[in-house]
Structure formats: C-alpha cells, structure tokens
Amino acid sequence: MQLTDKFGRKISYLRLAVTDRCNLRCQYCMPAHGIDIVQRKELLTYKEMYRITRVLSELGVNKVRLTGGEPFVRKDFMNFLKSLSFNNKLDQINITTNGALISKHINELEELKINAINLSIDSLQKEKFAKITRRDVFLEVYKTFELLEQSNLNLKLNVVVQSGFNTDEILDFVELSKNKDISVRFIEEMPFNGKGQRVMEDEWNFNKILNHIKNKYPEVEQLSSSKSSTSVNYRVPNYKGNFGIIPAFTRTICNDCNRIRITATGMFKNCLFDGGVFNVRDFIRNGASDNELKELFIKTVHHKPENGFIAEASRGNNVSESMSTIGG
Ligand code: SAM
Ligand code: SF4
Numbered sequence: 001m002q003l004t005d006k007f008g009r010k011i012s013y014l015r016l017a018v019t020d021r022c023n024l025r026c027q028y029c030m031p032a033h034g035i036d037i038v039q040r041k042e043l044l045t046y047k048e049m050y051r052i053t054r055v056l057s058e059l060g061v062n063k064v065r066l067t068g069g070e071p072f073v074r075k076d077f078m079n080f081l082k083s084l085s086f087n088n089k090l091d092q093i094n095i096t097t098n099g100a101l102i103s104k105h106i107n108e109l110e111e112l113k114i115n116a117i118n119l120s121i122d123s124l125q126k127e128k129f130a131k132i133t134r135r136d137v138f139l140e141v142y143k144t145f146e147l148l149e150q151s152n153l154n155l156k157l158n159v160v161v162q163s164g165f166n167t168d169e170i171l172d173f174v175e176l177s178k179n180k181d182i183s184v185r186f187i188e189e190m191p192f193n194g195k196g197q198r199v200m201e202d203e204w205n206f207n208k209i210l211n212h213i214k215n216k217y218p219e220v221e222q223l224s225s226s227k228s229s230t231s232v233n234y235r236v237p238n239y240k241g242n243f244g245i246i247p248a249f250t251r252t253i254c255n256d257c258n259r260i261r262i263t264a265t266g267m268f269k270n271c272l273f274d275g276g277v278f279n280v281r282d283f284i285r286n287g288a289s290d291n292e293l294k295e296l297f298i299k300t301v302h303h304k305p306e307n308g309f310i311a312e313a314s315r316g317n318n319v320s321e322s323m324s325t326i327g328g
Pocket of ligand 2 (some may be wrong): 069324
C-alpha cells in the first residue's frame with residue numbers, strides 16, 4: 001500500500017510539528033506577544049507521534065522533517081529522536097530549528113540517524129537578527145552554525161527574504177557559501193504570521209531574488225535537484241557550497257509535491273495552504289486501529305489539492321495562522 005493522490009503524486013515526506021511553542025518571536029511568523037498556545041493535553045504525545053510516523057512509514061513515507069514551533073523547546077525531544085531513529089523504514093530524519101538551544105546536542109545528533117539540519121538564520125548582523133527574531137540570541141545561533149558546519153550533519157541555512165529587513169544581506173549569504181560546504185536557501189515570505197499579508201515596499205519573489213544574485217554573479221549555474229525538491233538550486237562556480245531559492249509563496253513547485261503535514265495538535269494537512277483536513281489525534285484517542293488510520297490516510301491523500309492556490313481557495317478564509325502552529 002502506498003500513498004498516492006489522484007494526480008499520481010506519491011507521498012513520501014511527512015513534516016511533523018512537535019510543538020506549537022517557541023523561544024523566539026520572529027516577526028514574519030508571529031506577533032510580538034506570541035500566539036495563543038494550546039493546552040498541553042491538546043498536543044500530540046510522543047507516543048502518538050511515533051505511532052503516526054510508523055503507520056505512515058508503512059505506507060511509503062520514508063522521510064520525516066521535525067519542525068514546530070521550535071522542536072528543541074519540547075521536553076525530551078532528544079529521546080523522541082532516538083526512538084524515531086529505530087524505525088528502519090525511514091531513510092531520512094531532518095530537523096528545522098532556530099538553533100538557539102541545540103549547541104549542546106550536536107554530538108548526539110551526529111550519532112543518531114539525523115540526515116540534515118535546516119538552521120533558520122535571517123541575518124548575519126547581531127542587531128538586525130534581534131530585530132527580526134525579537135530575541136537577543138544571535139551569538140548562540142551563530143555558534144551553533146559554526147558547530148554544525150564542522151559536524152558531519154548536512155547543513156542548510158533557511159533565510160526568509162523580508163522586504164525592508166534583510167534583502168541587503170542576500171549577497172552576503174551567497175558569499176558565505178564560498179568557503180563553507182553549506183546550502184543557503186532563500187525562502188519567499190508568506191503571510192503565515194498570525195495577522196495575514198503585511199504591506200511590503202517590494203515583493204521579493206523568486207525571480208527578483210535570482211535576478212538580484214545574478215546581477216552580482218552572472219556566472220551562477222543551476223544545479224540538478226531531486227524532482228520533489230522545494231528549492232531550485234544554484235552554485236557560483238568554484239564555491240564550496242551552493243544556494244537555492246524556495247518559491248514558497250509563488251508556488252511553482254506543486255506539480256512534484258510529495259509532502260503532507262501534521263500539526264502539533266494532530267491536524268492533517270495535505271498542503272501548507274489548506275485549512276486542515278482531519279484531526280489524527282482525535283481518531284487515535286477514540287481508539288482507531290492501525291488499519292483504520294491507514295485507510296484514513298489513503299483516502300485523504302487521494303484528495304490532495306492540485307496546488308497551493310486551489311488549496312487556499314477551498315479553505316474559505318485567508319491564510320493568516322502562524323507558521324509556528326502549522327509546522328514550517
Ligand atoms: N522554529 C524552527 C525554525 O525557525 O527553524 C522551526 C519552525 S519554523 C515555523 C520553520 C521555518 O519556517 C523557518 O525556517 C522559518 O523561517 C520559516 N517561516 C516561518 N514563518 C514564515 C513565513 N511567514 N514565511 C516564510 N517562511 C516562514
Ligand atoms: Fe519560532 Fe521558528 Fe517561528 Fe521564529 S520562525 S518564531 S523560531 S517557530
């Protein structure tokens with residue numbers, strides 16, 4: 001049995017939000033006072049997350065990204081990682097993190113079956129970083145960056161391109177890939193911030209970001225990427241690392257989407273832009289068997305919307321929820 005939608009796309013990648021809590025307050029993700037976090041009992045337990053992942057892995061999901069909220073804020077997250085790494089149907093366990101709490105765990109992460117860490121770092125300047133994240137943790141995050149770079153973990157840097165805040169640093173980030181074996185990934189800003197679309201001086205979409213980089217580096221070459229890659233990837237010739245651009249908002253990557261999401265409260269999402277299809281947690285807590293869960297997943301994935309625009313149109317309200325509740 002394999003999860004396939006009606007357009008023939010095979011679903012093999014789960015993004016699981018392990019919490020809705022976060023230690024930072026990134027201005028493109030949530031308001032300064034944070035979001036209304038749910039009661040602890042509404043969060044999936046690790047046991048439930050483990051079971052959901054196991055059932056999905058029996059349906060062909062072989063890659064999991066753990067995200068949030070900030071995954072390392074949740075107590076015992078390292079133990080959860082340890083238990084997940086025993087699932088031999090998973091080829092990849094990846095983590096997206098803001099990096100403020102993980103420097104002490106890096107050796108252990110290397111020993112576990114963790115494939116890649118995506119570290120969110122939107123500025124290389126301490127003051128600007130504090131303005132964007134509303135917390136003064138740049139030095140700790142940069143220390144994590146350096147430790148990760150020296151580790152054997154694959155490292156990707158997530159940079160949300162924010163008009164009026166960090167577009168002057170796009171080229172600095174590309175330059176960072178000169179001597180470091182990293183992938184810098186520029187992400188289009190989306191209105192998942194707890195309020196909705198913000199007014200921007202300029203819309204920094206995929207093409208604008210690429211043209212801006214090509215103005216300085218006309219020789220950039222496109223790299224081949226896996227079919228379901230979320231980013232289109234490039235390298236400045238002879239640079240050790242590379243960079244990619246994720247058209248998260250212009251949504252030109254939907255044709256090859258292989259992803260589903262489960263939020264921290266167990267809401268199953270076929271698409272980042274849909275409003276949630278059903279709550280897996282409630283089914284589990286009502287006693288669903290593994291086979292019933294499988295049937296539900298198969299049936300739901302079949303109706304995965306063709307693309308993010310169709311998903312958004314069918315939800316009946318504007319996207320405005322925080323990325324922290326969805327799991328970015
Ligand atoms: N706390 C972790 C972190 O920041 O890496 C994981 C969760 S965060 C929601 C996952 C990713 O989503 C981060 O790279 C973050 O920058 C990105 N993100 C959050 N809100 C976004 C938005 N409105 N538009 C684009 N990307 C966003
Ligand atoms: Fe927290 Fe990540 Fe959202 Fe920043 S982007 S507020 S670190 S969940």
